[in-house]
Amino acid sequence: MAGYSSHKDDFLKRLRRVEGQIRGLQRMVEQDTYCIDVLTQVSAASRALQSFALQLLDEHIECCVRDAISEGGQEAGTKIREANRAIARLVRS
Amino acid sequence: MAGYSSHKDDFLKRLRRVEGQIRGLQRMVEQDTYCIDVLTQVSAASRALQSFALQLLDEHIECCVRDAISEGGQEAGTKIREANRAIARLVRS
Amino acid sequence: MAGYSSHKDDFLKRLRRVEGQIRGLQRMVEQDTYCIDVLTQVSAASRALQSFALQLLDEHIECCVRDAISEGGQEAGTKIREANRAIARLVRS
Amino acid sequence: MAGYSSHKDDFLKRLRRVEGQIRGLQRMVEQDTYCIDVLTQVSAASRALQSFALQLLDEHIECCVRDAISEGGQEAGTKIREANRAIARLVRS
Numbered sequence: 038m039a040g041y042s043s044h045k046d047d048f049l050k051r052l053r054r055v056e057g058q059i060r061g062l063q064r065m066v067e068q069d070t071y072c073i074d075v076l077t078q079v080s081a082a083s084r085a086l087q088s089f090a091l092q093l094l095d096e097h098i099e100c101c102v103r104d105a106i107s108e109g110g111q112e113a114g115t116k117i118r119e120a121n122r123a124i125a126r127l128v129r130s
Numbered sequence: 131m132a133g134y135s136s137h138k139d140d141f142l143k144r145l146r147r148v149e150g151q152i153r154g155l156q157r158m159v160e161q162d163t164y165c166i167d168v169l170t171q172v173s174a175a176s177r178a179l180q181s182f183a184l185q186l187l188d189e190h191i192e193c194c195v196r197d198a199i200s201e202g203g204q205e206a207g208t209k210i211r212e213a214n215r216a217i218a219r220l221v222r223s
Numbered sequence: 224m225a226g227y228s229s230h231k232d233d234f235l236k237r238l239r240r241v242e243g244q245i246r247g248l249q250r251m252v253e254q255d256t257y258c259i260d261v262l263t264q265v266s267a268a269s270r271a272l273q274s275f276a277l278q279l280l281d282e283h284i285e286c287c288v289r290d291a292i293s294e295g296g297q298e299a300g301t302k303i304r305e306a307n308r309a310i311a312r313l314v315r316s
Numbered sequence: 317m318a319g320y321s322s323h324k325d326d327f328l329k330r331l332r333r334v335e336g337q338i339r340g341l342q343r344m345v346e347q348d349t350y351c352i353d354v355l356t357q358v359s360a361a362s363r364a365l366q367s368f369a370l371q372l373l374d375e376h377i378e379c380c381v382r383d384a385i386s387e388g389g390q391e392a393g394t395k396i397r398e399a400n401r402a403i404a405r406l407v408r409s
Binding site: 038039040041042045048049052053055056059060062063066067069070071072073075076077079080082083084086087089090093094096097101119120123126127130 | 132134142146148153155163164165173179182189
């Protein structure tokens with residue numbers, strides 16, 4: 038089970054919406070839409086992807102990291118370091 | 131004509147690759163892939179989208195903004211302000 | 224005690240280095256340094272500040288959040304939600 | 317002359333404010349302020365630095381890049397490529 042398993046439908050809905058935005062971008066490029074309008078749509082898709090990542094991280098900390106710490110043992114430290122690396126990748130991307 | 135019209139095929143290829151990444155994310159969620167692995171793939175898609183935006187902005191400045199300034203007149207100022215707003219949106223997103 | 228208390232000297236050293244970078248920026252502006260060179264230095268200061276934030280968050284999760292979860296009770300949930308909001312602010316800024 | 321020379325006082329004032337924020341962060345760390353409160357202040361300083369960078373880039377395009385394009389010749393292309401690299405650094409940092 039992943040941390041987001043109980044919200045799977047919501048997560049898939051969000052991703053399908055992002056996919057729709059990317060297909061919309063393809064139509065814009067095919068129709069030679071003005072650069073600035075394409076860029077505005079790219080920003081919207083980027084923000085949607087970022088929100089998705091933040092919600093995923095949220096569930097991961099709330100479920101997987103929390104469970105590992107509650108159970109104690111070495112797994113807790115591993116999960117914390119792994120989460121910290123994922124946060125750093127997200128902040129820097 | 132948009133600033134990217136002469137590179138349209140390359141731009142469409144990049145977008146189709148991002149679309150593939152988003153569909154890959156959907157498969158990962160459907161299969162309850164571990165959160166951290168999903169997040170790594172989200173970062174890759176975000177970076178690809180960011181590179182696309184930067185190349186688009188590049189072409190826009192190289193073509194549309196440059197042409198407007200060369201021709202002079204009011205249009206130059208308008209195009210510069212518009213580009214600056216797009217840059218700010220990109221930096222902040 | 225804050226999560227970073229055992230690394231306080233290291234944290235202060237990093238901040239003093241960022242302060243030095245900001246003062247360096249002031250000298251550059253006073254001397255009419257070329258815009259692009261100023262921007263390169265701004266990017267360096269931004270990255271230093273971002274690394275500082277990531278290390279701080281790291282210690283916070285490793286100490287404060289971990290302790291709250293280990294002790295259990297309501298405080299755990301509060302600390303997790305608070306950390307998630309801080310991560311979101313960092314990713315979006 | 318740099319692109320920002322006519323707004324030098326305003327640019328210096330902004331940088332002194334960021335310096336004040338960084339010194340405030342040092343006091344917070346010295347007093348073992350709670351991690352999350354320190355992080356909130358780091359986000360504020362980061363945003364201030366980002367706004368500074370965007371205004372600087374604004375003036376650079378409005379003055380330096382525009383002048384180079386108006387004058388024509390090789391310098392125009394050089395300035396555009398240089399600006400595009402600076403934008404990419406800013407977006408990625």
